[in-house]
Structure formats: structure tokens, C-alpha cells
Amino acid sequence: MRRTASALAATLCAVALGLTTAGPAGAKSSPPTADPHSVKTSSYVALGDSYSSAAGVAPFVAAAPATCSRSLVNYAHDVAAVTRPSSFTDVTCSGARTSDFFSSQAPGVAPQLDAVTKGTRLVTMTIGGNDEGVxxxxxxxxxxxxxxxxxxxxxxxxxxxxFTDQIVNETYPHLVAALTAVRKKAPAASVVILGYPRILPATGQLSCYRSMPIAMGDVPWLNHEQDVLNATVRRAARQTGARFVDMTPSSLGHDACQPVGRRWIEPAIAPVNAFPVHPNALGEAAMARETLLQLGH
Structure with missing residues (x-):
């Protein structure tokens, strides 16, 4: 067990975790800025962190910087395949923080806000999980x-x-600043920010310890942390007039402790075609599905 925990710690450091197919539950918006059927999707810009880039999920965007681990099957590409925007720009990047909207995250990676213009009509993202390294x-x-x-x-x-104190006191104003900046650059855009899908089951499971070596009593504690993060994202969306997509209801029962084919999040040990503790292709498809509900598709 000690070796398993050490392996997880090493893996988390190596991939610089940001945080962190059944029918979907209804997506929630906070607040709706327009009737979903009137939302324009062209042009479309995808921003965000590793949950948006689908870090580790092959196949990858060949022209993208390797550090971004940007997948061709991330939820933004799935959304674009349905909405068929006249212009689609994906600048999602693994490890991104809200500060990377304003400045370069790494050599060869432009500030994400550079992709947003006055003509942008749809912006999607997950962001905030990497802030403060929480x-x-x-x-x-x-x-x-x-x-x-x-x-x-x-x-x-x-x-x-x-960690929850950091989220509420530090991450929240960073989210508001980032969303406000997006709105300023694209005042006519529908801005959609997704919450993070549930990573762990409701209670600790010894059968899952080898793949997700988290102490049984810490599982509800980490779930609470994730709930606080998602509530903070929702609050920032409400404050800035963005739409919030709640991934928690639909992702219950699809956590990293579930078997292949049911789980939307890959485990920390021996993940399959995704970074550890990140969405796989099924998870990205679910995120796209919930987003499309917001857009009236």
C-alpha cells in the first residue's frame, strides 16, 4: 500500500494535475443569458485547462504545443462537430490557470485570451482547478x-x-477576473463554464484503493472540496453573466473507481488513454453532451 501511495504521488507530480455512457441529467445554467435555441455558436473559441484539453487522450492535435496535451476528442471538438461553427479555435492547455488567460503559460503557448475577439459568439472552458495548486x-x-x-x-x-478556504478566498476572485476579461473581449458571446465531473465515489472503497490510494475517511472530504470548487465556479459564472454547466449530477456513478466503459475519470494508477485523475473520451463526450443541452442542441 505504501508503494501504491508513492506511485500516485509521483504520478501527480509528473502530470502536474490541475486540480485534479448513461443518459445525462439536465444541465443547469446560472443564469441563462439567452434562450438556448437563440445561442449563436459561430465563431467558437475553446479555452481552459486539462479537463478541457482532454489531457492524455489520443489522438492529439498535431499542431498544438506538446505541453498542452490537446486532444482531437476533447469536449470542445465534440461540441464543434455538432454545432458546425464557421470558425473554431481550440487553445485549451493542460495545467492552465486563470492567470494563463492573460500571460503565456509556457514557451510557444500564447495567452488564451488572445484567441478571443469581438466577433466570438461562443466560449467554453473549465478553469480554476489549478489555481493556488489546490x-x-x-x-x-x-x-x-x-x-x-x-x-x-x-x-x-x-x-x-x-484548500476550501483558498478556493473561496483566492480562486473565486481569479475566476471573476478571467470571466470578466472574456466578456470584455467578446461582449456578444455566450460564455459557458463547466464544473468538474465527480472524481471519487461517495464513500471510500477498499477495492478501489490500489488504483486510487486515498484513505477511506478522506474520500468524503475530497468530495466536499470538489463541491466547494464547483460551487465557486457557479458563483463566479452568476456574477459575470456566464452559463454554468453542472457536471456533478450526470457524473455520479462514473467516477474513477468504476470499471472501464463506465468510468468517465481515469484512476491515478494505470489510467487508460488519459492522464491520471482526468476525463477519458467517455467523460469528454459527456461534458460535450451537457454543454450542448445549454446550447439547445
Whole structure:
């Protein structure tokens, strides 16, 4: 078990985790800026982090910087395949933070806002999970601590409300600034921001420990952290007039502890065609489906 936890910690560091097909539940909007059937989808710009780029999911966009791990089957490409915009620009990039909307994330990677213009009519994204390093730090901490108390909650005892406090007090204003900047550059656009799909089951499962080595008592604690993050994204969307797509209802039962073919999130150990603790192609398709509900398709 100690070796498993160490493997997760090493994997999380290596991929620089941002955080972090049944029929979908209804997507939720906060607030709707227009009747869905009147939303224009051309031109379309996709922004966001690794959950938007579909990090690790082959096949990849050949011309994209390797650091972005931008997939041809990410949810934005799925949305574009249905809406058929006259112009589609995908600048999603693994590891992106809200600050990378304004400045270069890495050599050869332009600020994401550079892709947004006055003529843009649709913008989609997931963003915020990498801010303050909350997602990576919380999972990293839990991975390294879990072997000391598999049945307990060592991560919660160590960190308490540290990460949720950072989300509420620091990530929230960053989200508002990023969404406001998108709105300023594309005042006529429908801006859609997705919440993050559920990563873990409702309670700890010993049968899942080898692939997701999180102490049993820390599973609800991490779920609460993710709920706080998604609520913060929703709040920022409401504040800036963006649409919020709630991925939690439809992703329940499709967490990283589920078998191949049912799970939307790949586990930390031995993931299949996706970065660890990231959406696979099924998860990206589900995110596209919920987004399309917002757009009246």
C-alpha cells in the first residue's frame, strides 16, 4: 500500500494535475443569458485547462504545443462537430490557470485570451482547478498520507479547511477576473463554464484503493472540496453573466473507481488513454453532451 501511495504521488507530480455512457441529467445554467435555441455558436473559441484539453487522450492535435496535451476528442471538438461553427479555435492547455488567460503559460503557448475577439459568439472552458495548486496539493497530500491510516482521514486531519478556504478566498476572485476579461473581449458571446465531473465515489472503497490510494475517511472530504470548487465556479459564472454547466449530477456513478466503459475519470494508477485523475473520451463526450443541452442542441 505504501508503494501504491508513492506511485500516485509521483504520478501527480509528473502530470502536474490541475486540480485534479448513461443518459445525462439536465444541465443547469446560472443564469441563462439567452434562450438556448437563440445561442449563436459561430465563431467558437475553446479555452481552459486539462479537463478541457482532454489531457492524455489520443489522438492529439498535431499542431498544438506538446505541453498542452490537446486532444482531437476533447469536449470542445465534440461540441464543434455538432454545432458546425464557421470558425473554431481550440487553445485549451493542460495545467492552465486563470492567470494563463492573460500571460503565456509556457514557451510557444500564447495567452488564451488572445484567441478571443469581438466577433466570438461562443466560449467554453473549465478553469480554476489549478489555481493556488489546490487540486494537485490536496491529492498529493492525501496520496502521501493515506498509507499511514488507510481507514481513517489523515489528509483531513492535516489540512482541515486549508484548500476550501483558498478556493473561496483566492480562486473565486481569479475566476471573476478571467470571466470578466472574456466578456470584455467578446461582449456578444455566450460564455459557458463547466464544473468538474465527480472524481471519487461517495464513500471510500477498499477495492478501489490500489488504483486510487486515498484513505477511506478522506474520500468524503475530497468530495466536499470538489463541491466547494464547483460551487465557486457557479458563483463566479452568476456574477459575470456566464452559463454554468453542472457536471456533478450526470457524473455520479462514473467516477474513477468504476470499471472501464463506465468510468468517465481515469484512476491515478494505470489510467487508460488519459492522464491520471482526468476525463477519458467517455467523460469528454459527456461534458460535450451537457454543454450542448445549454446550447439547445
Amino acid at each position: 487540486f494537485a496539493n490536496s491529492f498529493f497530500g492525501c496520496a502521501t498520507l493515506s498509507s499511514t491510516d488507510v481507514m481513517g482521514s489523515p489528509c483531513e486531519r492535516r489540512y482541515g479547511t486549508t
